[in-house]
Amino acid sequence: MTSQSTLAIEATGLVKVFGDTRAVDGVDLAVRSGSVYGVLGPNGAGKTTTIRMLATLIRPDGGSARVLGHDIVQEPGAVRRAVSLTGQLASVDEDLTGRENLILLGRLLGLRRNAAKTRAAELLEAFGLAEAAGRMVKNYSGGMRRRLDVAASIVVTPQLMFLDEPTTGLDPRSRNQVWGIIRALVAEGTTILLCTQYLEEADQLADGIAVIDHGKVIAEGTPGQLKASVGTGALHVRLLDPEQRPQAEQLIGRALGAVHLEPDLAALSVQCSDAGRAAEAVAELSRSGIGVADFSLGQPSLDEVFLALTGHPAENDSDQQPDAIAEEQPA
Amino acid sequence: MSTPATEASLMTEADEAAVRKAISSTSRPPTASPLSAAFTFGWRGMLKVKHVPEQLLDVTITPVMFVLMFTYLFGGAVAGSTGAYLDYILPGVLVMSVLFTTVYSGVALNTDLTKGVVDRFRSLPIWRPSPLVGSLLGDSVRYLVAGTVIIVLGVALGYRPDAGVGGVLAALALVVVFAFGLSWVFTTLGLLLRSPNAVMNAGFMGIFPLTFLSNVFVDPSTLPAGLEAFVNVNPISILANASRGLMEGTASAADIGIVLATAAVLTAVFAPLTTRLYRRG
């Protein structure tokens, strides 16, 4: 068993090369036991390849990693005994029923026939799949499939769980259900490595985040640190009437500085961390007869952080560069 | 001031409590033994037959058609009478039917690989070849079914093997053992080729000519010398001879020995190859 203070995952300089592609190009990770660690990156960043190395499905071409204290190359068996994997493609058997899938895994993990059946029933019930238990998985909705997939990963509770884009393609309702399940897992002490393309997902669930792009970690920190690195917070305003935006831009610009016009024709935002001055500016809008649909003052979204870090055009204030928390700035 | 509202979780407290309880209520059992893991995968194979019976249908209908067509169309011409010809081809078609089924082992493995489920299997703490060994054990049941269909059809058409039930069972067992060995060739193909269809095409491109250039349908002594020589050393001919022999009570130990040895060699070469490819993923 690992104690709270130890690292569940400790990776140094992981490399995986496919032909000409350096899919993973020197990734370092340090994931505390009991935490949720988010690996955030766009398509092709190397998230899945990293997970597949850590879960001992493929051998790294360079670097090393210990998972729950076991070297992934020297002791793959010990790693497999303590982790479970929910892959990017639903890792369940479509030609079997939900119940059969869970019994299958229970048996493979060493449960006796009856114990496997009981466990399957218990999980199906807990994950809201009891009614669909006897249906073939190929007839499940995306959300049901994902829930079954996660259930399959905890037939025997793992110490560490790899989750590869668990909510990609799900509607908001199913996504929330999966998030609820992940939170429950964390509450029970499971460490989770979560790969995602959704900034909101990492923000909602993760204690620590590594942003990766082109196989490299380009920034690392808590969601708060990442946001802070982009600079101050921002006031977001949406107007009732898009026609009035030029006027609003002038007013707010005078009060708070350079205004950013959002793609949404009724929306604009401005860098500002002082709630008092922001309130003043909004009040000024109303006094001038500009209807405000809604407004908010918050830290910059992870979206903005991400875009700033990966060098893609950031939506807000693209001249603002992130501060020093980035571990390996791209050249 | 308002901050962006976080969407309320639609999962109720009760749901989360149930999930938490489900998570906390297990302790890790000792890992499954290799045998138990393999049998579990065999069980999975049989469930698939139950849920997707079409596959089995595909591979049994063709041989059934062959039996009917060849017996009634060519029986008179080739062997003088339909009854005599049925005696000749039935064991052969049994061989063909089961061997065709082996191609599907490779197809099924390739299909698995295109899905995410193999990644999960490979991440489990189980004996590494167990998914493969297990699938082939499950497939062996499929081979038995395919073989049984042909035998039942034969009996319905009037086939009465001299060696009786025992002989028929021995022949069936021999064919299934050979098929087990041969199916490793197709699982290797299944891991090398890109799509299930490619495996199917390549598989049948190999097995089809081999079956027709054997003594399954015609007595090789009627063939041109060069072809006859090939047909006589074709392992499928030897297997067909051995099963005819077992069914008629005239089996030669040499034929049976060659069949078993071929199966052993195929397994010895292609099973490790398959396992290596599967592990590499």
Ligand SMILES: Nc1ncnc2c1ncn2[C@@H]1O[C@H](COP(=O)(O)OP(=O)(O)OP(=O)(O)O)[C@@H](O)[C@H]1O
């Ligand atoms: N088996 C493979 N053979 C060749 N190239 C591969 C292989 N697996 C991944 N790659 C390449 O490696 C790079 C990283 O892929 P990876 O799947 O790890 O990205 P990802 O971050 O998971 O992306 P996504 O969000 O699309 O899932 C990509 O350029 C991909 O094309």
Ligand SMILES: [Mg+2]
């Ligand atoms: Mg991926």
